Amino acid sequence: MNEPTGSGSMMRILKWLDEHLEEYILVILSVFTVVVIFSQVVLRYIFSSSLPWSEEIARYAFIWMIYIGVxxxxxxxxxLSVDVITMLFERKGQIIINIISNILFLIFALVITYYGINIVGRITRESAALEIPMEYVYLALVVGMILTTVRLVQNIYSNFMDLKNGRNDEGLEGETS
Incomplete structure (x- = not known):
């Protein structure tokens, strides 16, 4: 069965996004932050001048890195996880506990996303130095939690497939090398 050309390329794009989206965003934000801070240090100590917006933009990039990092x-x-309880169980019990913890984390992420959207919708001020709308800064929480929700759903699905297929050979969370 032949797929239309557009469908295959779309699947490749979605697969790439699934595998690399957060990594690339984090690398770009990290490099950007380092360049801005390095430029500020050079300007301040070599040229006795400074960028009035560098600290602010670095702080906002760091906020985005935190939520994308989640x-x-x-x-x-x-x-972060506490694996003391899961160590008491066999593999099937560990998977079930992992599913429960992911579902609880999913509920948390959805609640935070809901309230985050509400907050972003009510922000009306601008940042001091850059004069950009603060909604862009607060949007980091919403974007990060939406991505976290997607990843949690993927993990829960994967755990259910492990239970269904009876996989007992793979480790959970920090157990793989």
Whole structure:
């Protein structure tokens, strides 16, 4: 069965986004922050001048990195977890506990997304130095939690497939090398 050309390329794009979206955003924001801060240091100590907006833009980029980083941690299953209880169970019990914790985290992410959208909709001020709408800064929370929600749904689906297929050989969260 032949797929239309557009459909195949769309699937490749979606697969690439699924595998690399957070990584590229984090790298770009990290490089941007380093360049801005380095430029500020050079200007301040070598040329006795400074950029009035550098601290603000670096702070906002860092805020975006934090929320995108939450999604990346969930995607890689490297987010904070307490595994003392899961160590008491066999693999099937660990998967069930992992599903429950992911569902609870999913509920949290959805609630935060809901209230985040509400807050973003009510922000009317601009940043001091850059004079950009603060909605763009607060939007980091919403985007990060939406990406986290997607990653949590993927993890829950994967865990259900592991249960269904009876996979007992793979480790959870920090157990793989």
């Amino acid at each position: 999604s990346y941690g969930v995607k890689r299953q490297k987010h």
